[in-house]
Amino acid sequence: MSAPEGPTARTRIRDAALDLFGRDGVNRVTVRAIAAxxxxxxxxVVHHFGSKEALRRECDAYVVALVRGTGDAGRHDDVADRVMAGDGAGLSAVLDAATPVRRYLARAFLDGTPEAARLFDELVEVTTAWLADGEREGWVRATSDPRARGAIYVSWLLAPLAFSDHLERVLGVADLHETDATIEHARVALEMFTHGVFADERALAAWDTAAKERENP
Known part of the structure; x- marks a missing residue:
């Protein structure tokens, strides 16, 4: 069952681990299952990574590189660029490639480990910078708190992953992580981000009034 050792073997092992960790959780996955x-x-597997924990760290690093668009993960990191450029060509294939990453992120944050906390912080850092670039370029609206915007944006993006069981039930889909479901339901999120939800500023004004009352009791 073994394959020749080489540059593709390490990648296959990492991709297998990424998929299995996302589906079942790190603690439930064995080295033998990853190898199979x-x-x-x-x-x-042990030769390339030393241990399952080291392999998990490699998966974390791959996900961060994908978000940053660096290293060998950069070839999958044009989802945001395609969307913001209005370029749908090839987007489906890119989303297909990202499906294991979506599962991995969902499982990582549900597990709530220190490694997941560091991964979340990294995503917030990258996203905050990306939105700030968009603000300077004119395709993101200005905000009074760029850091909070980045953190909340990441939370919004990850919420469907963390609540996938409930969303799958409510929306009537078998697997929210699959590309067809992502394309169908993520459009609603993009619509909300693009056009907003509220048609006027009543809620915003009420919030500002409450904040002023707290400042001047």
Whole structure:
């Protein structure tokens, strides 16, 4: 069952781990299961990564590189660029490639480990900078708190992943992480981000009034 050792073996192992960790959680996945999914021997997994924990760190690093658009993950990191450029060509294939990453993120944040906290902080940092670039370029509206905007934006994006079981039930889909479901239901989120939800500023004005009352009791 083993495959020849080489540059593709390490990638296959990482991709297998990313998928299995996302589906079942790190604690429930064995090195033997990862090896079987990657079609290599368990010894080759240990040879390349040393341990399951080191392999999990490699998956974290890959996800961060994908978000940053660096390293070998950069080839999958044009989802946001395509969307913001209005370019739908090839977007489906890019989303297909990102499906294991969406599952991995959902599982990581549900597990609530220190590693997940660091991963979340990294996503907020990258997203805050990305939105700030968009504000300077004119395709993102200005905000009074760029850091909070970045953090809340990331939280909004991750919420469907964390609540996927409930959303799948309510929306009547078998797997919210699959590309067809993502394309259908993520459009609603993009619509909300683009046009907003409220048609006037009553809620915003009420919030500002409450804040002023707290400042001047």
């Amino acid at each position: 999914r990657a079609d290599v021997s368990p010894g080759l």
